[in-house]
Amino acid sequence: MIAEFAHGALWLAAALCLMQLGLGVAALRGEQAISRAIRPIAAIQALLVVTAFAALIWLFWRTDLSVALVAANSHSAKPLLYKIAGAWGNHEGSMLLWLTVLTGSGALFAAFEKRLEARTMAASLAAQAAIGIGFFAFLLLSSNPFERLNPSAVEGKGLNPLLQDPGLAFHPPTLYLGYVGLSVAFSLAVGAMLTGSVGSALARAMRPWVLGSWIFLTAGILAGSYWAYYELGWGGYWFWDPVENASLMPWIAATALLHSVGVLAARNALKAWTMMLALIGFSMSMVGTFLVRSGILTSVHAFAVDPERGAFILFLLTFYIGAALLIFGWKIGHVRDSEPFEPVSREGALVANNLLLSVILALVFIGTLYPILAEAMGEQISVGPPYFNTVIGPLALILALLLFVGPKLRWRRGGPLFSPLGIAGLLLSAAMLVITFLLGWNLTILERLGLSIAPGLALASLAPLWGRNLLRTPAPITGMVVAHLGLAVLLAGMAAESGFTKERLVLARPGEQIEVGPWTMEFEGTRPVAGPNWTAVEAELRASRGSGPVLLKPQSRYFSSPPTQTSEAALATDWDGQLYAVIGQGSESEGWQLRLWWKPLVTLIWLGGFLVTLGGLIALIGRWWGEWRRRRRLAGSGYRERRAW
Amino acid sequence: MMRPKQQRLVLVVAALVALGGAALLALWGLESRAAYFVTPSDIVAGKVEAGVPLRLGGMVREGSLDRKPDGVTVSFEAVSGADVVEVSYTGILPDLFREGSGMVAEGRLGADGRFLADTILAKHDERYMPPPLEKAQAAGETLER
Amino acid sequence: MVRRFLPLLLLLSFVGIAIWALTAEREEQVRSKLVGQPVPAFALEPAIEGKPGLSSADLAQSEGPRLVNIFASWCLPCKAEAPLLDALAGEGVPIDGIAVRDRPSDILAFLDEHGDPFERLGNDPRSEAMIALGASGVPETFIVDGRGVIRYHHQGPLMPADLPALRAAWEEAR
Numbered sequence: 001m002i003a004e005f006a007h008g009a010l011w012l013a014a015a016l017c018l019m020q021l022g023l024g025v026a027a028l029r030g031e032q033a034i035s036r037a038i039r040p041i042a043a044i045q046a047l048l049v050v051t052a053f054a055a056l057i058w059l060f061w062r063t064d065l066s067v068a069l070v071a072a073n074s075h076s077a078k079p080l081l082y083k084i085a086g087a088w089g090n091h092e093g094s095m096l097l098w099l100t101v102l103t104g105s106g107a108l109f110a111a112f113e114k115r116l117e118a119r120t121m122a123a124s125l126a127a128q129a130a131i132g133i134g135f136f137a138f139l140l141l142s143s144n145p146f147e148r149l150n151p152s153a154v155e156g157k158g159l160n161p162l163l164q165d166p167g168l169a170f171h172p173p174t175l176y177l178g179y180v181g182l183s184v185a186f187s188l189a190v191g192a193m194l195t196g197s198v199g200s201a202l203a204r205a206m207r208p209w210v211l212g213s214w215i216f217l218t219a220g221i222l223a224g225s226y227w228a229y230y231e232l233g234w235g236g237y238w239f240w241d242p243v244e245n246a247s248l249m250p251w252i253a254a255t256a257l258l259h260s261v262g263v264l265a266a267r268n269a270l271k272a273w274t275m276m277l278a279l280i281g282f283s284m285s286m287v288g289t290f291l292v293r294s295g296i297l298t299s300v301h302a303f304a305v306d307p308e309r310g311a312f313i314l315f316l317l318t319f320y321i322g323a324a325l326l327i328f329g330w331k332i333g334h335v336r337d338s339e340p341f342e343p344v345s346r347e348g349a350l351v352a353n354n355l356l357l358s359v360i361l362a363l364v365f366i367g368t369l370y371p372i373l374a375e376a377m378g379e380q381i382s383v384g385p386p387y388f389n390t391v392i393g394p395l396a397l398i399l400a401l402l403l404f405v406g407p408k409l410r411w412r413r414g415g416p417l418f419s420p421l422g423i424a425g426l427l428l429s430a431a432m433l434v435i436t437f438l439l440g441w442n443l444t445i446l447e448r449l450g451l452s453i454a455p456g457l458a459l460a461s462l463a464p465l466w467g468r469n470l471l472r473t474p475a476p477i478t479g480m481v482v483a484h485l486g487l488a489v490l491l492a493g494m495a496a497e498s499g500f501t502k503e504r505l506v507l508a509r510p511g512e513q514i515e516v517g518p519w520t521m522e523f524e525g526t527r528p529v530a531g532p533n534w535t536a537v538e539a540e541l542r543a544s545r546g547s548g549p550v551l552l553k554p555q556s557r558y559f560s561s562p563p564t565q566t567s568e569a570a571l572a573t574d575w576d577g578q579l580y581a582v583i584g585q586g587s588e589s590e591g592w593q594l595r596l597w598w599k600p601l602v603t604l605i606w607l608g609g610f611l612v613t614l615g616g617l618i619a620l621i622g623r624w625w626g627e628w629r630r631r632r633r634l635a636g637s638g639y640r641e642r643r644a645w
Numbered sequence: 646m647m648r649p650k651q652q653r654l655v656l657v658v659a660a661l662v663a664l665g666g667a668a669l670l671a672l673w674g675l676e677s678r679a680a681y682f683v684t685p686s687d688i689v690a691g692k693v694e695a696g697v698p699l700r701l702g703g704m705v706r707e708g709s710l711d712r713k714p715d716g717v718t719v720s721f722e723a724v725s726g727a728d729v730v731e732v733s734y735t736g737i738l739p740d741l742f743r744e745g746s747g748m749v750a751e752g753r754l755g756a757d758g759r760f761l762a763d764t765i766l767a768k769h770d771e772r773y774m775p776p777p778l779e780k781a782q783a784a785g786e787t788l789e790r
Numbered sequence: 791m792v793r794r795f796l797p798l799l800l801l802l803s804f805v806g807i808a809i810w811a812l813t814a815e816r817e818e819q820v821r822s823k824l825v826g827q828p829v830p831a832f833a834l835e836p837a838i839e840g841k842p843g844l845s846s847a848d849l850a851q852s853e854g855p856r857l858v859n860i861f862a863s864w865c866l867p868c869k870a871e872a873p874l875l876d877a878l879a880g881e882g883v884p885i886d887g888i889a890v891r892d893r894p895s896d897i898l899a900f901l902d903e904h905g906d907p908f909e910r911l912g913n914d915p916r917s918e919a920m921i922a923l924g925a926s927g928v929p930e931t932f933i934v935d936g937r938g939v940i941r942y943h944h945q946g947p948l949m950p951a952d953l954p955a956l957r958a959a960w961e962e963a964r
Contacts, residue, residue: 351656355659359663359664359666359670362668362671363667367674370679379682381680381682383680384751387678390674391678506717584717591716
């Protein structure tokens with residue numbers, strides 16, 4: 001019964017969504033009284049969808065094999081965590097998750113946004129409902145997750161063992177949260193363009209959604225990258241694979257938007273530009289989803305692929321984004337002129353940041369789609385790291401150099417270009433560049449520049465805190481500094497990983513010693529091990545460099561349902577890097593193939609990524625806290641904020 | 646300070662120049678850094694230059710897999726139709742790599758006519774999934790390293 | 791004015807490419823070039839007792855066209871197409887099989903469970919015939935006419951949706 005109830009709840013929610021669209025349009029046309037009903041409708045709709053999603057999780061938890069989706073994607077022998085994660089580890093479930101997040105954020109937006117002008121609010125909610133209806137139709141008409149199987153299955157078909165990993169179980173939901181957050185920014189932009197009220201108030205309403213989705217996208221990309229790093233066993237953390245690019249493109253757009261929405265909020269400038277970026281942000285989410293789901297790009301990452309579903313997403317994408325861009329072309333001329341500023345100013349630096357990010361976005365976009373274009377012209381081409389690293393690396397470094405001056409510039413008219421810390425950072429970078437030559441490090445240009453820029457950038461990124469009482473610094477500024485510092489750390493990690501990694505590939509017999517960089521690894525031998533639904537050959541490696549030994553146990557796993565073999569890399573983290581070991585084929589008599597890496601400072605990549613995410617979180621929580629205190633103060637002084645509704 | 650209208654024009658021009666620059670940069674990068682997908686027949690027919698990054702797709706001929714004494718270098722013959730190219734690879738072969746199966750090798754053609762692979766991708770032998778089973782399996786990927 | 795709609799033009803060109811990519815016939819990379827050619831020479835031992843093996847000579851001296859199905863007991867899609875092959879055999883279509891990298895006991899179990907449409911059944915333990923025929927996996931199905939010329943090649947399992955094309959090729963091969 002649960003499945004049928006949940007299915008019914010989804011239909012009801014879809015009807016409410018349609019109603020929200022109608023009421024929103026009516027309110028936009030001036031029927032103010034009607035618009036009051038929108039808020040509860042958005043809330044109930046979200047509640048219904050959340051209930052349906054909870055029901056799906058329950059069905060997966062219980063491994064109810066009379067539900068087709070459960071039978072196809074789960075297995076009674078699977079660990080509980082992956083049973084639950086299986087609920088969204090497939091197409092239907094992930095679409096339901098998408099809707100859950102979409103309606104949930106719609107409800108949050110309707111409930112808590114009180115400062116936006118009423119007509120813009122109604123128009124935005126109508127736009128949000130229009131997006132919702134498309135996905136409701138998609139889910140209910142072509143991919144019902146609650147379809148029954150008659151007779152019910154005896155045993156489930158399992159889940160791709162590569163997906164049985166905590167990192168990946170939570171990777172897609174995190175990315176979805178990011179994508180959908182951008183949909184709110186998209187709806188707000190559409191609403192504001194329709195009512196012609198693009199300005200600071202809109203930017204303030206949009207900013208938490210952009211910041212929130214940017215945090216989730218950053219975290220999601222990091223999780224995915226770390227998953228690829230230790231689960232695939234290829235020794236790398238980023239492969240410029242289409243699926244990776246599909247998640248990177250919305251992130252780049254969101255990063256640009258995050259910076260320009262700040263300009264719009266503070267200075268009422270860059271109006272058209274910010275609206276365009278808000279449209280591009282969600283467009284990239286849709287394009288990314290389309291590329292991943294339609295299978296028009298072959299990827300090494302496992303994903304459910306179906307051209308028909310791809311066609312549906314393409315239809316939605318064309319409709320929504322086409323409509324939004326039409327509105328942009330038609331209405332943006334009516335948006336009043338932005339406030340002027342000088343080239344050397346905070347605005348100027350942020351424009352440069354936006355232009356660079358846009359160029360990077362365009363390069364990733366073109367590189368990702370070029371294989372399709374080439375195929376249309378009769379050639380088969382693959383575009384990989386050589387292209388992306390060459391064209392994007394230098395631009396990313398220029399962006400890093402911009403950070404030496406940008407954050408410390410003044411709004412509107414610039415003071416001195418360099419702050420004291422900016423100069424100190426630049427000197428440190430120059431000194432570092434000389435040092436890399438003096439030490440005779442054999443590096444590529446990009447690695448050398450990256451290693452030089454990183455420490456200087458770390459110093460310069462602290463400049464906004466210069467001369468401030470750290471305890472009284474506004475949280476958004478602290479957050480910005482932490483995120484920029486994180487970028488410096490990330491840059492150092494990437495350059496070091498690329499420049500200093502030592503790799504050995506050997507055929508070893510038990511008892512043999514292998515040198516990798518400063519480490520000596522002793523191969524103790526292999527033994528069979530078994531997990532709940534797999535068996536494996538596990539190698540034991542004892543690594544040492546003067547100090548006490550570290551034990552590494554890479555595995556080669558065999559899953560029975562479906563029959564698959566995967567490599568489980570073994571990682572050992574030390575203060576200055578990570579050892580990484582993979583076991584390949586072999587036998588007791590001939591020896592085993594071992595692939596061993598010493599990756600100095602690779603940990604900085606994860607530390608830097610963590611700092612970037614943390615910076616975003618500090619800024620977001622700081623703004624919430626500030627808003628909450630402001631309301632408390634207003635309430636305390638006996639002043640009731642006039643509701644816009 | 647510029648008037649707002651001028652400033653808007655400057656920004657639009659800057660945006661267009663940036664995108665134009667991006668397109669040019671992309672074209673240059675693609676021209677010099679993208680890898681063409683070729684088959685052994687293309688190589689036998691002499692359509693392929695040595696030293697250029699390539700992706701080679703073909704079947705692994707039965708009985709051609711040869712392990713070198715170091716234990717980690719292998720060579721095998723990739724075939725398409727009647728054309729054969731020898732492929733040499735140092736590294737751990739993917740789990741699904743089998744003689745008689747399809748594979749894709751990334752690398753370049755050596756001067757001696759052998760293909761030097763940096764990476765090998767194996768095609769699933771059972772990649773053909775009828776729609777009902779595909780739904781059941783949710784295993785859409787065709788390549789695995 | 792045009793400038794404002796530039797992003798829309800970019801979107802439309804993207805959609806155009808995407809529609810092409812979704813609808814275009816995507817040729818399999820390793821497709822047989824043998825359609826229209828005689829079956830390459832091969833001779834396979836019987837795969838199970840009591841059923842003759844299969845050789846290219848058998849196909850060249852047939853009275854009419856025959857279906858040749860390459861399959862394996864370990865292959866999931868082969869199970870999916872088994873009912874259709876049984877139905878075709880029931881209609882009187884002569885079908886020969888090639889079992890790839892398989893064991894006689896497994897083949898017997900497979901035929902017991904999923905039906906046995908085959909008149910002849912060759913054992914191809916090292917995929918030699920499969921590769922000679924230009925197949926890149928299992929299952930694949932060929933129509934070979936009475937003179938031993940390959941007239942049709944289907945990759946992947948035969949599904950009801952594939953029948954019209956198969957029947958058309960069959961009529962042509964008569």
